[in-house]
Amino acid sequence: MNIENIKSQFPIFLKKINGKPLVYLDSSNSSQKPLSVINRLDEFYKNEFSNIGRSIHSLSVNATNKFDETRMNVKKFINANSKEEIIFTKNATESINLVAATFGQQHIKKGDEILITELEHHSNYVPWHYLRESKGAVIKFAPINDDGDVIIEEFEKLITSKTKIIAVTHLSNVTGTIVPVKEIIDIAHKKKIPVLVDGCQSAPHIKIDVKDLDCDFYAISCHKVYGPTGVGILYAKKKWLEQLPPYIGGGGMISEVKKDKISYAQLPEKYEAGTMPTAEVVAFNESIKFMDSIGIENLIEHEQKLTNYALDKLRSINSVKIVGNPKNKAGVISFSIKGIHPHDIATILDEDGVAIRAGHHCCQILHERLNLNATARASFGIYNTKEDVDILCNAIENCRKVFDLK
Amino acid sequence: MDLKELYQDIILEHGKSPRNFGKCLGHNHEAKGHNPLCGDQVQIYLKLNTKQKVEELTFEGSGCAISMASTSIMTELVKGKSVNCAKNIIDEFLNMIKSGSEIKTKDLTDDQKIKIMSLSGVKQYPMRVKCATLSWHTLVSAMDGNKKEINTETIE
Numbered sequence: 001m002n003i004e005n006i007k008s009q010f011p012i013f014l015k016k017i018n019g020k021p022l023v024y025l026d027s028s029n030s031s032q033k034p035l036s037v038i039n040r041l042d043e044f045y046k047n048e049f050s051n052i053g054r055s056i057h058s059l060s061v062n063a064t065n066k067f068d069e070t071r072m073n074v075k076k077f078i079n080a081n082s083k084e085e086i087i088f089t090k091n092a093t094e095s096i097n098l099v100a101a102t103f104g105q106q107h108i109k110k111g112d113e114i115l116i117t118e119l120e121h122h123s124n125y126v127p128w129h130y131l132r133e134s135k136g137a138v139i140k141f142a143p144i145n146d147d148g149d150v151i152i153e154e155f156e157k158l159i160t161s162k163t164k165i166i167a168v169t170h171l172s173n174v175t176g177t178i179v180p181v182k183e184i185i186d187i188a189h190k191k192k193i194p195v196l197v198d199g200c201q202s203a204p205h206i207k208i209d210v211k212d213l214d215c216d217f218y219a220i221s222c223h224k225v226y227g228p229t230g231v232g233i234l235y236a237k238k239k240w241l242e243q244l245p246p247y248i249g250g251g252g253m254i255s256e257v258k259k260d261k262i263s264y265a266q267l268p269e270k271y272e273a274g275t276m277p278t279a280e281v282v283a284f285n286e287s288i289k290f291m292d293s294i295g296i297e298n299l300i301e302h303e304q305k306l307t308n309y310a311l312d313k314l315r316s317i318n319s320v321k322i323v324g325n326p327k328n329k330a331g332v333i334s335f336s337i338k339g340i341h342p343h344d345i346a347t348i349l350d351e352d353g354v355a356i357r358a359g360h361h362c363c364q365i366l367h368e369r370l371n372l373n374a375t376a377r378a379s380f381g382i383y384n385t386k387e388d389v390d391i392l393c394n395a396i397e398n399c400r401k402v403f404d405l406k
Numbered sequence: 407m408d409l410k411e412l413y414q415d416i417i418l419e420h421g422k423s424p425r426n427f428g429k430c431l432g433h434n435h436e437a438k439g440h441n442p443l444c445g446d447q448v449q450i451y452l453k454l455n456t457k458q459k460v461e462e463l464t465f466e467g468s469g470c471a472i473s474m475a476s477t478s479i480m481t482e483l484v485k486g487k488s489v490n491c492a493k494n495i496i497d498e499f500l501n502m503i504k505s506g507s508e509i510k511t512k513d514l515t516d517d518q519k520i521k522i523m524s525l526s527g528v529k530q531y532p533m534r535v536k537c538a539t540l541s542w543h544t545l546v547s548a549m550d551g552n553k554k555e556i557n558t559e560t561i562e
Contacts, residue, residue, distance in 0.1 A: 339422075340471070341469060341470035341471060342444075342470075343444055343469075343470040343472075343534070343537060344413075344470045344471045344472070347409075347412070347531060347533075347534060348409060348413075351409050358444070359443065359444050359445065360444075360445050364445075367445070373445045373446075373468055374444055374445050402409060402413050402418075403413075403418060403471070404418065
């Protein structure tokens with residue numbers, strides 16, 4: 001596979017940052033977009049735009065078909081059973097909120113327990129906290145070890161007869177830990193507890209097979225999978241979507257509306273109220289085609305090699321410390337440099353065209369657990385190369401020089 | 407943009423060994439500042455005498471080189487000044503960071519002006535302005551004694 005060729009599909013890399021070529025190492029935050037996706041948005045707005053599902057005219061029929069085509073391809077992409085199980089949302093955050101709100105409304109009573117882990121992003125904690133506030137639910141945090149791995153035995157011990165749902169990330173956006181969610185789901189299902197998987201970080205980097213995982217819910221943000229902003233996916237088993245109440249009310253999600261009663265639309269429309277991000281959903285089809293054109297095995301191999309190369313190189317730099325050392329790690333590397341605050345690192349790296357993230361990455365619980373205030377994070381996408389890693393390491397050396405570190 | 411303008415030697419030096427760090431004895435005012443975006447925390451301890459003069463001014467907290475240096479320099483410059491005079495210096499500092507205006511006050515010596523102006527490079531880095539200004543806003547809160555925690559997301 002020729003990675004340079006892949007990079008050339010992303011117009012942003014023609015841009016110079018502070019006069020230097022862009023080294024984009026913030027894909028965990030959001031990925032860059034290939035030209036095919038950008039062109040599809042443009043083309044749809046120029047020649048095909050119409051709202052979907054409401055009108056009989058040709059444009060609307062075409063838009064509806066294209067929208068549906070993406071849904072079919074998402075179904076294939078994650079190996080769901082049917083397209084009714086694919087709900088389009090705004091992002092993974094909204095997907096998780098949808099589940100927390102509707103599942104909470106139907107199944108959570110005072111004293112019921114929700115089990116999450118110390119690795120979770122705020123978006124897989126705050127929606128459950130709402131249930132703690134509104135219903136008196138109890139949130140338990142499964143502990144991790146210093147390597148950043150969830151301690152499965154401890155996790156199992158925290159499951160009680162009051163545990164109503166388990167929500168866990170598939171891939172940590174700080175440590176890069178690939179969580180053994182299949183094992184967790186097996187444990188949970190033996191006790192008849194449903195599991196939500198936050199797949200925000202995993203979807204662009206590892207193979208997703210919801211049938212094999214047997215998860216009850218799976219949340220994805222399309223903008224991290226080389227797609228447009230404003231689109232997320234909620235996969236849910238059909239039995240849940242049929243049983244749970246609707247979330248956002250409005251046009252498109254109803255079947256019949258009377259003064260005294262309202263009935264709701266079939267799946268998946270039941271959960272897609274109002275005008276959807278039509279062009280963005282249509283364009284996301286190109287993102288899936290892009291992922292398919294590379295092939296998930298090739299993608300994993302490339303990113304794994306790059307991650308190992310980066311880890312070796314970063315570890316050889318004096319005073320650089322990598323956060324966590326999980327058993328299975330994807331291309332997310334958080335680090336600190338003794339004597340330099342992450343914000344100073346990010347500012348100095350930017351001068352060399354290197355884009356990283358600094359802060360707590362929406363994981364305050366995890367940073368507190370690891371006794372860190374903030375960290376610097378380099379995260380990879382399919383377009384990154386060993387040369388990018390070399391430039392990163394040189395920029396870190398420059399940081400050390402600015403701060404006069406020995 | 408020039409990194410050397412942002413990370414001047416004086417800033418690196420104050421960042422590494424901040425002055426007036428720790429809790430001062432006999433403080434009668436204190437205030438907390440927080441930048442939720444990056445997790446920076448600062449706690450200001452202030453001792454005002456009966457004539458409303460800053461007798462002691464120290465701080466605790468953690469943050470980047472810019473925020474530590476900015477706070478350290480602030481404590482040096484404000485110590486010994488009256489509250490009115492301190493507020494004037496704070497205003498001039500904030501205006502310098504936001505709009506690049508000059509430091510005109512007669513309450514600072516030329517050496518002190520050079521020190522405060524070493525922070526002016528921050529203006530070129532909009533994402534870093536809050537690192538530099540958090541403790542100055544927090545000091546105002548401490549002087550006013552209104553017990554309000556300063557949060558960078560809620561100040562202008």
